[in-house]
Amino acid sequence: MAETVKNKIEQVVEQACAADTNIFGYDIWTHHILPVVQNAKQLAPRFDADPEIMEFAALLHDYASIKDKALYADHHIHGPIEAEKLLKRFGYPQKKTEAVKEAIATHRASVTMKHRSAEGACLANADAMSHIEHVPSLLYLVYIHHGMGIDEGRGWVKAKLQRSWQKLREDVQELVRDTYEAALRVL
């Protein structure tokens, strides 16, 4: 049953990524959402997080901002609302839905680290880890999407990577330390 719901959610999120209204382009599906799902599954045991909740939360964590750019600034608030609508529609159990919503609500650096569930902490780490592992996506974002100049873009990406690094728990930092240090040297 969870597998069927997961397939439906995958379809909805991938379709939203492919839509013309998605300001991030279809690449956000292949270069952000799917990597975050992979990372979340990999990190789940370290955080004692429920792997099923992690998969749903990772799939849906940025869905609100993909669906509607106006929701980007507060997508940690709109994300849980959008997730609930979909999960309800597909008959996902209420208790698990609450856990998915909770994880999405606390996935951003700008949101307080306090009161995070194991799943919320795991998702925040999986998300930040994916930024460090996908530097070309960040370069694409600043140069193509934001149209920044070379130095402005370089500074933005560097600051983004440093923020992502700060979000990582120490043991997760060790998993991506080589990539992080190499990226900083290049930037």
Ligand SMILES: [Fe+2]
């Ligand atoms: Fe996000």
Ligand SMILES: [Fe+2]
């Ligand atoms: Fe994200």
